[in-house]
Amino acid sequence: MSNIIEIRELNKVYRDGTIALDNINLDIQHGEIISLLGPNGAGKTSLISTICGITNPSSGEVFVDGYDIKKDYRKTRKLIGLVPQEISLEPFEKVLDVIRYSRNLFGYSNDDDHIEKILKRLMLWDKKDKRIVELSGGMKRRVIIAKALSHNPKILFLDEPTAGVDVDLRIDMWKLIKKLRSDGVTIILTTHYIEEAEEISDRISIISQGKILLTENKNELIEKMGQKTITFIVETKKNLDSLAKKFDLSITKNNPLTMLNYNYKTTDDTFNEFLSDLNKLDCRVLNIDTKEKSLEEIFLDVVGK
Ligand SMILES: Nc1ncnc2c1ncn2[C@@H]1O[C@H](COP(=O)(O)OP(=O)(O)OP(=O)(O)O)[C@@H](O)[C@H]1O
Numbered sequence: 528m529s530n531i532i533e534i535r536e537l538n539k540v541y542r543d544g545t546i547a548l549d550n551i552n553l554d555i556q557h558g559e560i561i562s563l564l565g566p567n568g569a570g571k572t573s574l575i576s577t578i579c580g581i582t583n584p585s586s587g588e589v590f591v592d593g594y595d596i597k598k599d600y601r602k603t604r605k606l607i608g609l610v611p612q613e614i615s616l617e618p619f620e621k622v623l624d625v626i627r628y629s630r631n632l633f634g635y636s637n638d639d640d641h642i643e644k645i646l647k648r649l650m651l652w653d654k655k656d657k658r659i660v661e662l663s664g665g666m667k668r669r670v671i672i673a674k675a676l677s678h679n680p681k682i683l684f685l686d687e688p689t690a691g692v693d694v695d696l697r698i699d700m701w702k703l704i705k706k707l708r709s710d711g712v713t714i715i716l717t718t719h720y721i722e723e724a725e726e727i728s729d730r731i732s733i734i735s736q737g738k739i740l741l742t743e744n745k746n747e748l749i750e751k752m753g754q755k756t757i758t759f760i761v762e763t764k765k766n767l768d769s770l771a772k773k774f775d776l777s778i779t780k781n782n783p784l785t786m787l788n789y790n791y792k793t794t795d796d797t798f799n800e801f802l803s804d805l806n807k808l809d810c811r812v813l814n815i816d817t818k819e820k821s822l823e824e825i826f827l828d829v830v831g832k
């Protein structure tokens with residue numbers, strides 16, 4: 528897959544000396560949904576703002592569809608739709624006018640058919656003549672998404688689009704994001720909801736203190752999540768050392784009981800053999816306990832390092 532965004536040795540130090548981005552290198556692939564996960568203050572918004580040209584980088588380079596964000600700002604900005612973390616909308620403007628105006632800002636002429644399509648998709652069509660002040664918080668969130676889509680961007684940044692949004696709207700947003708991806712839009716999302724990242728991303732990138740700690744395919748992360756430790760408490764008179772060696776078990780003896788920890792992976796094909804060996808060794812199983820990793824634990828493990 529080709530890259531639509533290439534970030535090279537990007538640094539951002541704010542005027543007060545805060546290092547928000549510390550040597551970021553990241554390739555974003557054409558047509559993917561990538562989630563940026565990280566604690567408060569990790570640098571997610573700073574990264575997005577820099578790519579979108581709202582904040583100047585201190586050093587490093589970013590290419591959007593092959594164009595340099597500094598030299599070709601107008602070209603790169605046109606390719607991008609941004610849903611910012613903070614909602615800021617003119618309270619007395621009408622929904623339809625907000626979207627029209629946003630499209631015009633990018634130098635495009637009015638296209639009410641396109642705008643109607645977006646508003647219908649976001650279930651805002653019946654609100655088109657309402658003023659912003661008359662909308663609920665969730666509706667306002669949808670208006671900023673409509674705004675970001677007004678000029679048909681190839682890339683959409685969503686900075687915590689579902690913060691404070693109810694479950695129904697969140698699920699609608701997931702559907703919309705997936706639909707946009709199937710239309711060929713590349714999506715970069717930040718979220719504090721791990722299950723959201725799990726639900727919709729192709730890849731996940733974990734950021735902490737301005738650094739990218741990990742970027743991985745979600746399924747590979749899920750594979751890691753598929754790792755379980757299965758603990759057996761068994762009673763036997765036989766020596767289990769060779770069994771422990773064969774299956775790489777950790778073993779704790781406390782006569783007449785033995786505790787065995789078996790590391791199980793979803794791809795494991797030796798588990799049945801292990802059970803059969805256990806049986807042959809006349810082990811009476813007294814207890815079984817399993818412990819598996821969640822994406823949340825993986826996240827906390829990585830961020831905690
Ligand atoms: N304009 C600014 N001037 C100085 N420091 C800033 C500015 N904007 C952000 N920072 C600092 O940069 C760091 C990264 O902030 P950023 O907003 O990028 O984090 P974030 O990952 O988006 O966090 P959150 O999850 O809370 O939205 C923080 O330490 C923050 O205080």
Ligand SMILES: [Mg+2]
Pocket residue numbers: 571572573612686
């Ligand atoms: Mg942020």
